[in-house]
Amino acid sequence: MTQSLLDRRRVLGPAYRLFYAEPLHLVRGKGVELFDADGRRYLDAYNNVPVLGHAHPAVVEALARQASLLNTHTRYLHDAVLDYAERLVATFPDPLIRAMFTCSGSEANDLALRIAMTATGGNGVIVTANAYHGVTALLAAMSPSLGLPTAPTVRTVPPPDSYRGQGDVGAAFGRSVAAAVADMRRAGIGVAALLVDTTFASDGLFFDPVDHLDEAVAAVRAAGGLFIADEVQGGFGRSGRMWSFLRHSLVPDLVTLGKPMGNGHPIGGVVTRGDLLDIFGARSRYFNTFGGNTVSAAVGLAVLETIQSEDLPGHAARLGEQLSERLSSLRGHPSVGDIRGTGLYRGIELVTDRETREPATDLAKAVTDDMARNGVLIGVCGGASNVLKIRPPLAFQAAHVEELVEALDKSLSRCAGAQSRER
Amino acid sequence: MTQSLLDRRRVLGPAYRLFYAEPLHLVRGKGVELFDADGRRYLDAYNNVPVLGHAHPAVVEALARQASLLNTHTRYLHDAVLDYAERLVATFPDPLIRAMFTCSGSEANDLALRIAMTATGGNGVIVTANAYHGVTALLAAMSPSLGLPTAPTVRTVPPPDSYRGQGDVGAAFGRSVAAAVADMRRAGIGVAALLVDTTFASDGLFFDPVDHLDEAVAAVRAAGGLFIADEVQGGFGRSGRMWSFLRHSLVPDLVTLGKPMGNGHPIGGVVTRGDLLDIFGARSRYFNTFGGNTVSAAVGLAVLETIQSEDLPGHAARLGEQLSERLSSLRGHPSVGDIRGTGLYRGIELVTDRETREPATDLAKAVTDDMARNGVLIGVCGGASNVLKIRPPLAFQAAHVEELVEALDKSLSRCAGAQSRER
Incomplete structure (x- = not known):
């Protein structure tokens, strides 16, 4: 069955990739559990x-209810998109008072950059060294993690690396960004934006110290550029706050949203300042056929209401503390170089040697595959693909923390042992 | 109520536009009928x-069923996306044998261009004078209808205008495209693609004569470029064939899909040649979080199965003949300069004078608003916004044709009379 599906994947072409050495054939999900075609259970x-858990009833109900009434677009008046936009912007600090809707985080980042380029008159963008911001042509050329060349108007900077960085991480990040700004100016490129995932997931997950973005954002703003916080991965409560950037004192000029926004339904969005949209709207109309449609709006609203009524950011903060404490028990494994994170977003950086901090890329892959084989799903991230990425649905509970940490403990032992036997 | 909604739209910013002089507040739809908050019925x-009609039960059922089971992505194996991809590519002629999935027509066009640019090594794109291909940064710069400047790598050509064009429309279009190719070469720009909506909707709807694209596509291919057929508007049966390009003998290199693909659910896609994806896949991985997810695939499959089992292309062809015949009765109105189209896709070009063929832009707007006021929804298109655009859900039936044509007849009389009184 799995082999037949693998063969049939040819119809999608070779750009598609699968997770894990033994790809999973999942057929059902509930809460934080997934089940494959053989009935095998996985902890997600x-x-x-x-974000609310797989097949969450509030989402399915909102989806089915609105789809059976009307699914249409923003060129007619409808309450749902306005109810949703108002409730969404209310979760942001001033001056972030406007929302525009898209179908994906890619479309959101692309739109945010169009707005930033229109408002600043520049087209230069600064991103981090292993950033991923989306699949459009514009974004692929500023997503070095795809392995494609970046555009001539793009500059990359090392992330604020709290593990390998020396001295004041925020100051170093600020200097890198200031140097990128200076380089753009020399090349005659106007600075449009600093675009960063505020959890630096693709770069390996960096969260601290608080306010580590201040100097960088100051340098970009001094050059007339804007700060776009990509919350496509980190947003909607995972960090312990509704938005990851809220851990810092800084307020972005534009925030982009995606992945968890519709609990799987294709929704993305941009939340931004009124003056920036006044400039953008004076130059161009915007119509996204599916963006902000009545069904997507109803689903987005159901997700947001559930996050708020169940205080999932608070849950992520509290359970995240417990997860952090339990993960600390893994520090006995010689391969564990660093454990970091916030809320229910955690990274475990694996190294071959704690002194040299050489990335243990093979081990990270082996551990991830071994975990999957044993029924617990995690991922990897980082420029060297050596950081275990823990990012569960927020329906995660204390018992799941125990199950996860025990599985990690066993896989780390098993895979490190296998690797040393191979040597 | 309407005023309150209008005021609240401020949260979306000024780039959003509404249809009609008196915007509609729609709350419910069924088949080809829409209902506003006051219970007023509109013929859509x-x-x-x-495409199957508003709130189609097969779509709602597929959506709710799969969403209650599992909504996940293409990095796990799943039947739905493969069943859908196989059934979809089976509707295309060789060598169009691969499908990739996105969340919107914009993402589809953007991806098709990335594939074309990778495969050809060029980045020059030829589009028509009033084209609209989407909202991403790449596409906005090749969508002159947005009123924004086009990119330096983009060339625009007049559409194959069967009403205003002189002589052999296809030959003239071919000469324009060949000139654009030559101009690109002089500027050192490699030709990536000719990208056209095969119904030329934004340019004013041009369908004939059959094979009017042959010379243009030959010129682009001779320069090493590819032909991308944008079927985002015209696809899925409306033309009387499953794909609009099937009216011609030409086979595109890439076809992009969107709008009707999920009957409102956000789905888009690219169908293309295997060799082009081999080149693309060797250079870059592609992962679209929501594109081809299990729910979107189930919905897409339900839409495609319904189109096929109910032979909606055949219905569009047959009812389109009847529509065409009934629309001919409007030729008595002096403002009707041309009536054209195929299947259930029709344009009525309004002019102030049949000799000079001066576009009757104000009249087209007045008629559209008057029709909406009287309960029948149509739109306008064309570079001068003077072409009435008739593009109903394919659930349209003979009685709806009668209702539509009677309403058009009355509105054309009423609005022409009002305009002559104003003069």
Whole structure:
């Protein structure tokens, strides 16, 4: 069955990739559990899209109810998109008072950059060294993690690396960004934006110290550029706050949203300042056929209401503390170089040697595959693909923390042992 | 109520636009009928997204069923996306044998261009003078209808205008495209693609004569470029064939899909040659979080199965003949310069004078608003916004044709009379 599906994947072409050495054939999900075609259960400690948990009844109900009434677009008046936009912007600090809707985080980042480029008159963008911001042509050329060349108007900077960085991480990040700004100016490129995932997931997950973005954002703003916080991965409560950037004192000029926004339903969005949209709207109309449609709006509203009524950011903060404490028990494994994170977003950086901090890329892959084989799903991230990425649905509970940490403990032992036997 | 909604739209910013002088507050739809908050009924002769009709039960059922089971992505194996991809590519002629999935027509066009640019090594794109291909940064810069400047790598050509064009329309279009190719070469720009909506909707709807694209596509291919057929508006049966390009003998290199693909659910896609994806896949992985997810695939499959089992292309062809015949009765109105189209996709070009063929832009707007006021929804298109655009859900039936044509007849009389009194 799995082999037949693998063969049939040819119809999608070779750009598609699968997770894990033995790809999973999943057929059902509920809460934080997934089940494959053989009825085998997996604990999902990886998927952030189903933020409320797989097949959440509030989402399915909102989806079915609105789809059976009317699914239409923003060129007619409808309450749902306005109810949703108002409730969404209310979760942001001033001056972030406007929302525009898209179908994906890619479309959101692309739109945010169009707005930033229109408002600043520049087209230069600064991103981090292993950033991933989406699949459009514009974004692929500023997503070095795809392995494609970046555009001539793009500059990359090392992330604020709290593990390998020396001295004041925020100051170093600020200097890198200031140097990128200076380099753009020399090349005659106007600075449009600093675009960063505020959890630096693709770069390996960096969260601290608080306010580590201050100097960088100051340098970009001094050059007339804007700060776009990509909350496509980190948003909607995972960090212990509704938005990851709220851990810091800084307020972005534009915030982009995606993945968890519809618990799997294709929704994305941009939340931004009124003056920026006044400039953008004066230059161009915007119509996204599906963006903000009545069904997507109803689903987005159901997700947001559930996050708020169940205080999932608070839950992520509290359970995240417990997860952090339990993960500390893994520090006995010689391969564990660093454990970091916030809320229910955690990274475990694996190294071959704690002194040299050489990335243990093979081990990270082996551990991830071994965990999956044993029924617990995690991922990897980082420029060297050596950081275990823990990013469960927020329906995660204390018992799941125990199950996850025990599985990690066993896999780390098993895989490190296998690797040393191979040597 | 309407005023309150209008005021609240401020939260979306000024780039959003509404249809009609008196915007509609729609709350419910069924088949080809829409109902506003006051219970007023409208005949929908405009919306192509709900291709099967509003709130179609097969779509709602597929949506709710799969969403209650599992909504996840293409990095796990799943039957739904493969069943859908196989059934979809089976509707295309060789060598179009591969499908990739996105969340919107914009993402589909953007991806098709990335594939074309990778495969050809060029980045020059030829589009028509009033084209609209989407909202991403790449596409906005090749969508002159947005009123924004086009990119330096983009060339625009007049559409194959069967009403205003002189002599052999296809030959003239071919000469324009060949000139654009030559101009690109002089500027050192490699030709990536000719990208056209095969119904030329934004340019004013041009369908004939059959094979009017042959010379243009030959010129682009001779320069090493590819032909991308944008079927986002015209696809899925409306033309009387499953794909609009099937009216011609030409086979595109890439076809992009969107709007009607999920009957309102956010789905888009690219169908293309295997060799092009081999080149693309060797250079870059592609992962679209929501594109081809299990729910979207189930919905897409339900839409496609319904189109096929109910032979909606055949229905569109047959009812389109009847529509065409009834629309001919409007030729008595002096403002009707041309009536054209295929299947359930029709344009009525309004002019102030049949000799000079001066576009009757104000009249087209007045007629559209008057029709809406009287309960029948149509739109306008064309570079001068003077072409009435008739593009109903394919659930349209003979009685709806009668209702539409009678309403058009009355509105044309009423609005022409009002305009002559104003003069």
